[in-house]
Amino acid sequence: MSNKPVSLTTPPDGYSDWLTDLKNRIHHAQQRASLAVNRELVLLYWQIGQDILQRQAAQGWGAKVIDHLAHDLRTAFPDIKGFSPRNLKYMRAFAEAWPDSEFVQGVLAQLPWYHQLALLDKLPDAESRRWYAAKAIEHSWSRNVLVMQIESGLLQRQGKAVTNFEARLPKAQSDLARESLKDPYRFDFLNLGEEAQERAVESALVRHVTEFLLELGAGFAFVGRQVLVDVGGEEFFIDLLFYHLKLRCYVVIELKTGKFKPEHLGQLGFYLTAVDRQIKGDQDNASIGLLLCKSKNKVVAEYALSDKSQPMGIAEYKLQQALPAELETDLPSIEQIERELQPGNAD
Template identity: 65%
Template sequence: MAKQNVQQPATPLPTGYAELLDSLKSRIRQAQVRAALSVNRELVLLYWHIGRDILQRQIQEGWGARVIDRLAQDLGREFPEMKGVSPRNLKYMRAFAEAWTDEHIVQEVLAQITWYHNITLLEKVKDPADRLWYVQQTIEHGWSRNVLVHQIESGLYQRQGKAITNFDRTLTSPQSDLARSLLKDPYVFDFLSLRPEAQEHDLERALLHHLREFLLELGKGFAFVGEQYRLEVGGEEFYIDLLFYHLRLRCYVVIELKIGEFKPEYAGKVNFYLSAVDDLLRHPEDRPSIGLILCKSQNRLVVEYALRDMNKPMGVATYRLTGALPADMQASLPSIEELEKELGYDA
């Protein structure tokens, strides 16, 4: 008769083992991250030095562009396992060194982002000040290369901090400066495609359907609290279109969506909402709530007059939808309801 394997009972773990295991896992992960960052830093510095040497030789001794092809061949023969010495990448190194002449900036700033991030910035951003701003934002927000490309193509640098606000009168420094820098104009909702006859609730529903993209466009720190958020004041019910909480500002953010042009009465409505939120939701540690009115268009002078005497902090900005399809073509597209009916889903 064959012997049966009898499973031995597991040895009980000593007290504190789980905590030790978690601590070691965390320490190993941190070391892995530091090692990866160190490798990236050395790689970026190496590429900058190679590019600088090539550039100096070309300037001082008049070497032509063909020498880069020869260098790629010789370096590739000497270091066959190294993939970054192609003619194309050597030309990027030369352009990198030409764009950034200060080695200190390369060491302290540019080495914090990947080589592919740096290439993207070289290709897509021509102004050095703009380029450095995108580098700093990438470091602060941890943007992937794809997110960086999106932010560049949407013109984030030109839009950041451009909303019309009354923060200088209604918030104390430095919160007023931080709040102003977080709002932009216009907001780019290129992930939406609304029909011309769309209403506010259609815009709201579409933004919530693409909440991840909406949060990315709002910027880092916005936490979604609710839509059509109910407030009861004096026995009456009122509903905020979108309510957020900002982690850096430490305050609630009320967003009012409008499908058309800004009107002065919108500011009064948001002023009322902010008073209610401060009384009903705000904790003692929270800072004053702020409001953001998003409109399809605005008259700047009208907005400035509307905000001038408001005692609650708020801003007004426009939004831009995708321009991929002409208006007449968008108008000819079937609605969701029409598609459902055509496909037999109307029940």
């Protein structure tokens, strides 16, 4: 057999497409393998937690058994991280929080262990944990994004904007549109004081468009800032224009630094008409408007929206946020667990 190096020549027709297909298949296989490993790890940790719970309940073993178990498991498996007393306590808490094995296997096993720690550490009840777990799976959130969404109170804000969608949009689109908006929006990532003016907030949002899109939620795509529309020979500028991929429509966002006033909706409606006539394609649905203001009277907002024929929503935005204090717990922090699971670290 010849050991001569292979001569690289121009590949034959179709080679590039074949190579691209192979790389995609290899990448997908790697992803499936990684998911399978994670699934087995999460299920193993749940089973260990269940064993600890059952034996402590049945035989009256105290907390010290976890220290003994950690020592013996690390002696038996010195190259495997994750059997520290801290992580075993999390396994016990994990099994206690999720007694339904079918839910663990069908849903939670899709999330990495670090995500499980965040759900346990940051949330007090099963209902909120289920909601955030489902969202993390749906939107492929990283652990850091999951924690940020929890700490910003996404569950309490989702779908809370005052809108007229129910009366102005078909049922299916109305529900999705309502859930796509929240109230209030948190813009504390801008590091701006409450006195910041509209143009300063607008400019900062564009500079931090990645964080802005994350706060807006899944489906929003940035189109432009100060988008020009020419109406009757006069120039008008839309503060921020987005396209929502799931709703298949443009979303016009107007910023107001003061309290909401009913006349603000007249300007927003004008921009919606301009976008629908000049920008919207035949395949797009009617555009939606979102007015972001520093404060609003909910009753006034509902009255103002009631006679508007175009779909609109009104929500507040906050430039600074006091994060809620972390829940008191006897479990170690997520950061502690992460440090000890890193290669080369051990208790």
